[in-house]
Amino acid sequence: MAxxxxxxxxxxxxxxxxxxxxxxxxxxxxxxPALGQWPSWWAAVIELVGGVLVLLGLGARTAAVICSGTMAFAYFTVHQSHALFPIQNGGEKAALFCWGFLLVAVLGPGRWALSTLLTPSRTPASERA
Structure with missing residues (x-):
């Protein structure tokens, strides 16, 4: 998964x-896009920051939910009006990113996540003794 x-x-x-x-x-x-231009600039910021957070595994579940929602928004506002299926409307990347990030949000960041390295292990006291 990592x-x-x-x-x-x-x-x-x-x-x-x-x-x-x-x-x-x-x-x-x-x-x-111009600084602050809606929605292009904001989407690009979410892509850059969210992508880096997911890449590092730092707050990966939260970042993945936001990234997934951004791609769902892009799909339904930009692509869906052109045709029903992603192959017809050019929304394959948006759909794949949306579902890919949803998978990360559900399954977690995996073993090689920065958050795992920064968080002390939570082993029960009985196992530590």
Whole structure:
């Protein structure tokens, strides 16, 4: 699960960085959104920050829920009006990211999460003695 979370977070963070900073091939629409522009700039910030948090496994469940919701919003507001199925309306990435982050939110970040390393183990006192 950890490797899946790391790859998913990295890809999502790269998408946000490309949109915000015109790197890695630039944004999909071809232009960088203006500071604070709704919803493009805010979505890109969520993609970058949420992707990094999921990548690191720091608050991964909460970040994954927010990222999943962002992609659901993108799918239903941008893609759904064009056609019913993602293959027809160009919403495959939004749908895959949405369900992928939902999986991370439900199953957790896995063993290699930064939050696991920062949180002391919770072994019962009877086992420690």
């Amino acid at each position: 490797l899946y979370r790391i790859v998913l977070g990295l890809l999502f963070a790269c998408h946000g960085a490309a949109t915000l900073f015109n790197v890695l091939g630039g944004p999909e629409g071809g232009h960088v």
